[in-house]
Amino acid sequence: MPLYLNDDQTMLRxxxxxxxxxxxxxxxxxxxxxxxxxKDGFGHGLWKQFAxxxxxxxxxxxxxxxxxxxxxxxxxxxxxxxxxxTPSPFLMTAVAFVEAVKDTPHAERWFPGILAGDTVxxxxxxxxxxxxxxxxxxxxxxxxxxxSLSGRKQFVVQGASADIIxxxxxxxxxxxxxxxxxxxxxxxxxxxxxxxxxIGARLTFDRVGVDADAVVGEVGRGADILxxxxxxxxxxxxxxxxxxxxxxxxxxxxxxxxRKQFGRLIGEFQALQHRAAHLxxxxxxxxxxxxxxxxxxxxxxxxxEAMVSVAKAKAGHSATLAVQEGVQMHGGxxxxxxxxxxxxxxxxRVLNELFxxxxxxxxxxARLKGY
Amino acid sequence: MSDxxxxxxxxxxxxxxxxxxxxxxxxxxxxxxxxxxRDLVFKNEAQRRWLERxxxxxxxxxxxxxxxGGGGLSPAEAKILKQEMARIGAxxxxxxxxxxxxxxxxxxxxxxxxxxxxxPEIARGEIRWCQGYSEPNAGSDLxxxxxxxxxxxxxxxxxxxxxxxxxxxxxxxxxxxxxxxPQAPKHHGISFILFDMKTPGVSTKPILLISGSSPFCxxxxxxxxxxxxxxxGEVNKGWDVAxxxxxxxxxxxxxxxxxxxxxxxxxxxxxxxxxxDPVLRADVARFDVDAMAFRAMSERFIxxxxxxxxxxxQPSMMKYAGTELNKRRHELVMAAGGSDALEWESDxxxxxxxxxxxxxxxxxxxxxxxxxxQLGIIAKRILELPGT
Ligand SMILES: Cc1cc2nc3c(=O)[nH]c(=O)nc-3n(C[C@H](O)[C@H](O)[C@H](O)COP(=O)(O)OP(=O)(O)OC[C@H]3O[C@@H](n4cnc5c(N)ncnc54)[C@H](O)[C@@H]3O)c2cc1C
Numbered sequence: 001m002p003l004y005l006n007d008d009q010t011m012l013r014x015x016x017x018x019x020x021x022x023x024x025x026x027x028x029x030x031x032x033x034x035x036x037x038x039k040d041g042f043g044h045g046l047w048k049q050f051a052x053x054x055x056x057x058x059x060x061x062x063x064x065x066x067x068x069x070x071x072x073x074x075x076x077x078x079x080x081x082x083x084x085x086t087p088s089p090f091l092m093t094a095v096a097f098v099e100a101v102k103d104t105p106h107a108e109r110w111f112p113g114i115l116a117g118d119t120v121x122x123x124x125x126x127x128x129x130x131x132x133x134x135x136x137x138x139x140x141x142x143x144x145x146x147x148s149l150s151g152r153k154q155f156v157v158q159g160a161s162a163d164i165i166x167x168x169x170x171x172x173x174x175x176x177x178x179x180x181x182x183x184x185x186x187x188x189x190x191x192x193x194x195x196x197x198x199i200g201a202r203l204t205f206d207r208v209g210v211d212a213d214a215v216v217g218e219v220g221r222g223a224d225i226l227x228x229x230x231x232x233x234x235x236x237x238x239x240x241x242x243x244x245x246x247x248x249x250x251x252x253x254x255x256x257x258x259r260k261q262f263g264r265l266i267g268e269f270q271a272l273q274h275r276a277a278h279l280x281x282x283x284x285x286x287x288x289x290x291x292x293x294x295x296x297x298x299x300x301x302x303x304x305e306a307m308v309s310v311a312k313a314k315a316g317h318s319a320t321l322a323v324q325e326g327v328q329m330h331g332g333x334x335x336x337x338x339x340x341x342x343x344x345x346x347x348x349r350v351l352n353e354l355f356x357x358x359x360x361x362x363x364x365x366a367r368l369k370g371y
Numbered sequence: 372m373s374d375x376x377x378x379x380x381x382x383x384x385x386x387x388x389x390x391x392x393x394x395x396x397x398x399x400x401x402x403x404x405x406x407x408x409r410d411l412v413f414k415n416e417a418q419r420r421w422l423e424r425x426x427x428x429x430x431x432x433x434x435x436x437x438x439x440g441g442g443g444l445s446p447a448e449a450k451i452l453k454q455e456m457a458r459i460g461a462x463x464x465x466x467x468x469x470x471x472x473x474x475x476x477x478x479x480x481x482x483x484x485x486x487x488x489x490x491p492e493i494a495r496g497e498i499r500w501c502q503g504y505s506e507p508n509a510g511s512d513l514x515x516x517x518x519x520x521x522x523x524x525x526x527x528x529x530x531x532x533x534x535x536x537x538x539x540x541x542x543x544x545x546x547x548x549x550x551x552x553p554q555a556p557k558h559h560g561i562s563f564i565l566f567d568m569k570t571p572g573v574s575t576k577p578i579l580l581i582s583g584s585s586p587f588c589x590x591x592x593x594x595x596x597x598x599x600x601x602x603x604g605e606v607n608k609g610w611d612v613a614x615x616x617x618x619x620x621x622x623x624x625x626x627x628x629x630x631x632x633x634x635x636x637x638x639x640x641x642x643x644x645x646x647x648d649p650v651l652r653a654d655v656a657r658f659d660v661d662a663m664a665f666r667a668m669s670e671r672f673i674x675x676x677x678x679x680x681x682x683x684x685q686p687s688m689m690k691y692a693g694t695e696l697n698k699r700r701h702e703l704v705m706a707a708g709g710s711d712a713l714e715w716e717s718d719x720x721x722x723x724x725x726x727x728x729x730x731x732x733x734x735x736x737x738x739x740x741x742x743x744x745q746l747g748i749i750a751k752r753i754l755e756l757p758g759t
Pocket of ligand 1 (some may be wrong): 438503504509512535536630734737
């Protein structure tokens with residue numbers, strides 16, 4: 001398979017690009033909800049529109065009413081989400097959650113609502129400030145014919161708005177994923193606004209009782225499902241980062257062609273030209289690594305895990321470079337809330353933390369490579 | 372079974388049957404490479420057999436047309452062949468400026484006579500070429516070159532000097548940029564000319580590099596007579612040919628940023644050295660992220676190139692990123708090697724192999740146009756930033 005988008009994928013990209021630029025634009029979505037202090041941090045109307053276009057069913061099999069496409073296609077939508085900083089449950093619900101439950105009975109229960117754009121899902125993995133999915137302290141004890149969950153989670157994106165939360169916990173048999181419904185007794189949800197004005201949540205589980213059928217997959221066998229979830233989420237976050245970085249670069253290069261100082265366009269200064277060219281190079285490489293990781297996930301290749309870490313780390317670094325150079329090359333105006341470049345810097349920071357930052361993924365790559 | 376799978380099976384079987392075991396071992400140093408040429412002495416029998424068999428199939432230049440000695444493969448087939456060669460660790464049968472630089476330029480700009488004369492010789496490795504671009508006063512500002520070429524009616528007369536001419540003392544022929552119109556603006560008076568290094572008036576003087584080897588020369592032209600049919604493209608329009616060729620040269624040099632052997636991230640090789648040193652391990656891990664990401668970029672670049680989708684200035688990006696990456700790789704190899712890697716002549720260090728390679732890589736971001744020049748090209752041609 002060549003490492004560029006095929007004709008169908010290019011059509012999807014063009015459609016997603018014009019839709020997102022129009023309906024998902026910063027003024028219409030991000031600023032709109034932020035300035036109204038919206039408790040969800042995203043618009044349910046737009047989520048409905050995503051469903052109407054089929055986006056929410058990209059990773060859902062055709063037999064289950066979805067489009068039966070792959071991570072490359074999900075990434076295409078995410079890159080456009082990134083470009084426009086469009087707040088949306090897409091990554092958590094239509095990518096991470098769908099990927100985790102797709103071969104389980106939970107699919108039947110939740111996919112119709114996701115396909116309709118009614119249902120929002122959240123992922124509860126992290127327990128401390130850093131992403132450490134290999135050490136889960138949350139306990140799930142057998143109780144009655146089900147389980148009792150106790151512990152804390154944080155950085156649960158859209159956790160306060162979710163109808164269903166996928167929770168990683170430890171049982172005596174090993175790591176296990178549970179699907180926990182909204183409003184479960186003993187579950188306390190604290191919505192927290194993050195730097196990019198998206199809404200995360202801190203969850204406290206105090207002996208939250210769930211039935212045995214809340215288990216996703218098999219008890220004690222959650223590691224594989226968690227790995228699949230994280231692979232999808234990380235590749236998706238990488239794609240969104242590529243979008244964030246590309247839009248920040250485009251804005252900045254545009255500014256270099258427009259702002260004058262010393263009687264010249266600032267884009268004539270070689271010091272800035274070379275930095276812009278370096279940034280372009282880094283983003284091109286990040287895009288290639290991300291597409292490669294997505295293709296490998298879609299083909300279930302042996303090296304997919306390592307490539308996903310490469311993509312998440314590289315996309316994270318490159319997007320961070322883009323937003324930092326972006327603010328710097330805009331000068332004072334780059335520091336104002338009125339101007340959009342700063343919003344990209346905030347989103348980049350959040351996406352870098354999500355599912356592991358570049359340091360986490362460089363370390364993970366080293367471990368996978370045996371050093 | 373699709374056509375491409377059928378081709379994969381066919382290529383795999385053929386390589387299995389024809390690639391000698393010695394030619395599946397990693398390249399240890401320059402002397403393992405086969406550069407071809409009139410005076411070629413094969414390092415061993417396996418090298419000779421491998422070149423002959425591959426040349427016979429046209430697979431030294433898989434995607435050139437068959438009538439010029441190529442394999443006539445489609446881009447998809449050429450990619451499969453490359454993958455199959457990488458799978459068994461097959462060496463390139465032939466490394467040459469003819470293949471990576473002159474050939475593509477001739478295919479685009481050469482006339483029929485030039486193509487059918489020079490291309491098959493390149494494909495079979497019979498003639499070794501060198502590149503006469505740089506001059507003492509024309510480096511980054513290549514178009515200011517001064518080597519004079521006068522029209523003497525039945526021949527051209529060349530006078531002047533080139534410098535940094537890689538392997539000029541070993542090459543059979545040179546492709547050379549010369550000034551045919553000294554009055555015209557600098558880009559418009561240049562021609563692209565080919566001639567035999569044995570022509571009377573051509574002489575070379577090797578230059579010693581910091582790595583201790585002398586792979587390049589000063590090259591002098593003193594009343595060199597060149598037949599009229601050896602200018603490629605139109606007279607005074609050589610700059611177009613020169614730039615097109617530079618794109619291919621940059622692709623070739625950027626290839627050096629690859630892990631060498633496909634799949635080999637650096638950390639696996641340096642495992643023992645980094646085990647006790649967490650900061651070095653972190654540096655290597657960050658490098659591996661960049662190396663593997665760049666390998667994906669190379670794959671994407673080749674795929675886009677073959678599909679005609681790559682930006683024409685994209686080779687500058689590849690050259691810049693690939694060479695800077697390769698320099699980083701060798702800094703890490705030296706760090707991991709510690710004082711062992713510093714021994715310049717001992718057998719233990721294989722005569723300072725790591726150190727000499729490390730020094731050699733510093734030229735990657737100079738030769739073929741410096742990193743600064745590539746960044747300038749990206750800024751102007753891809754990002755379309757203003758200014759001269
Ligand atoms: C190992 C090796 C092999 C080579 N092989 C060949 C060969 O086979 N054939 C051949 O023709 N040439 C060859 N070269 C020559 C090579 O192409 C030149 O060295 C190169 O183009 C740089 O030119 P220069 O050395 O004159 O440096 P200069 O052009 O003098 O550059 C000096 C410094 O100034 C910087 N600089 C120059 N102009 C600008 C600008 N506009 N903006 C910002 N910075 C600038 C450069 O980036 C560099 O850092 C080889 C060089 C090496 C090192």
